[in-house]
Amino acid sequence: MDLKKISINAALPGKPRSRILIIYTGGTFGMTYDKDGVLIPFDFASILEHLPSLKNLLLEITVYSFETPIDSSNIDTEHWKLIGKIIHDHYHDNDGFVVLHGTDTMAYTASALSFMLEGLNKPVIFTGAQLPISEPRSDARENLITALDIASARKDGEALVPEVCIYFDYELLRGNRSKKVESLRFDAFDSGNYPPLAKAGVKIDYNFSAIGRRHGNGPLTLRTRFDSNISIIKLFPGISQQVVRGILHTDGLKAVVLETYGSGNAPTFPWLIEELKKAIERDIIIVNVSQCPGGRVLQGRYETSKKLQQIGVISGADMTTEAAVAKLMLLLGEYGTTRTKNMVSLSLAGELTA
Numbered sequence: 001m002d003l004k005k006i007s008i009n010a011a012l013p014g015k016p017r018s019r020i021l022i023i024y025t026g027g028t029f030g031m032t033y034d035k036d037g038v039l040i041p042f043d044f045a046s047i048l049e050h051l052p053s054l055k056n057l058l059l060e061i062t063v064y065s066f067e068t069p070i071d072s073s074n075i076d077t078e079h080w081k082l083i084g085k086i087i088h089d090h091y092h093d094n095d096g097f098v099v100l101h102g103t104d105t106m107a108y109t110a111s112a113l114s115f116m117l118e119g120l121n122k123p124v125i126f127t128g129a130q131l132p133i134s135e136p137r138s139d140a141r142e143n144l145i146t147a148l149d150i151a152s153a154r155k156d157g158e159a160l161v162p163e164v165c166i167y168f169d170y171e172l173l174r175g176n177r178s179k180k181v182e183s184l185r186f187d188a189f190d191s192g193n194y195p196p197l198a199k200a201g202v203k204i205d206y207n208f209s210a211i212g213r214r215h216g217n218g219p220l221t222l223r224t225r226f227d228s229n230i231s232i233i234k235l236f237p238g239i240s241q242q243v244v245r246g247i248l249h250t251d252g253l254k255a256v257v258l259e260t261y262g263s264g265n266a267p268t269f270p271w272l273i274e275e276l277k278k279a280i281e282r283d284i285i286i287v288n289v290s291q292c293p294g295g296r297v298l299q300g301r302y303e304t305s306k307k308l309q310q311i312g313v314i315s316g317a318d319m320t321t322e323a324a325v326a327k328l329m330l331l332l333g334e335y336g337t338t339r340t341k342n343m344v345s346l347s348l349a350g351e352l353t354a
């Protein structure tokens with residue numbers, strides 16, 4: 001994957017207040033019309049034409065742009081590694097990071113980065129847009145300007161938000177608690193199980209009791225080994241044994257995110273419990289997350305979840321599916337099955353409430 005480096009001294013002629021690195025991956029944000037009226041990705045070097053007020057932020061900005069910007073539906077673990085490596089390699093030279101990313105899979109990428117960047121003490125703010133920056137009513141300008149402001153916000157020399165977040169439509173959310181919930185209106189993201197870390201109005205109001213703590217002064221460790229041998233089973237009334245068995249017998253399968261009903265409930269049909277039990281005996285990890293965007297899994301509260309607990313299904317507590325997928329792939333890649341079983345129910349980056 002090729003990268004293009006662009007330097008934008010948006011602070012001219014003053015002294016920059018902060019140094020920020022932007023990673024531009026693509027998505028709707030950067031679309032513009034070509035001479036035939038077709039939407040194509042814009043050249044990031046022209047950002048000041050679209051957004052002259054960037055200068056007022058007094059920032060020194062370096063941009064690493066994907067040579068070929070992508071729709072985020074095409075994102076995969078290789079792109080996650082590249083984003084992580086750019087942040088890691090330029091960590092000490094910058095005060096904060098902004099990642100411009102399509103909204104469709106932004107919550108997955110933000111979750112993955114939260115687990116990959118161990119010991120993070122600086123802001124990594126994901127943002128994007130529902131309407132291209134070339135459109136008069138676009139949300140791209142506000143989203144980027146405020147994301148940059150948050151990425152550069154410091155108090156007594158230390159970052160106000162030392163974690164991976166999504167900033168969108170006036171709200172700052174923890175990345176690994178977020179979900180894309182809307183494809184047309186501007187309020188595309190929500191984090192049903194965790195309060196916003198900040199709300200932007202005339203001022204940016206930070207919710208300091210919700211923002212993650214700094215990690216001491218240790219080094220930033222980048223973890224990049226992923227194992228994609230996982231799957232998701234979303235339960236629905238009428239799901240067939242054939243389908244469940246087919247997934248659970250996939251060659252090389254190591255873990256499954258089981259999307260259950262309500263507070264972690266599943267049918268008590270003997271065939272389902274038996275298929276899951278046999279999979280667990282074959283050392284396949286099954287993690288129970290709820291289909292509800294708010295609330296949590298409480299295995300044992302109802303008879304319909306007690307069986308899952310008895311056979312060794314692991315409660316995902318209040319984790320999103322996006323966080324569970326990214327976490328399982330990274331833990332399996334870095335530590336293997338035995339350690340993943342012990343680590344998956346721990347809060348590693350604020351992704352769940354134990």
Ligand code: ASP
Pocket residue numbers: 026027028029070071072073101102103104105128129130
């Ligand atoms: N399909 C686009 C993407 O995720 C949507 C967006 O950016 O909002 O790349």
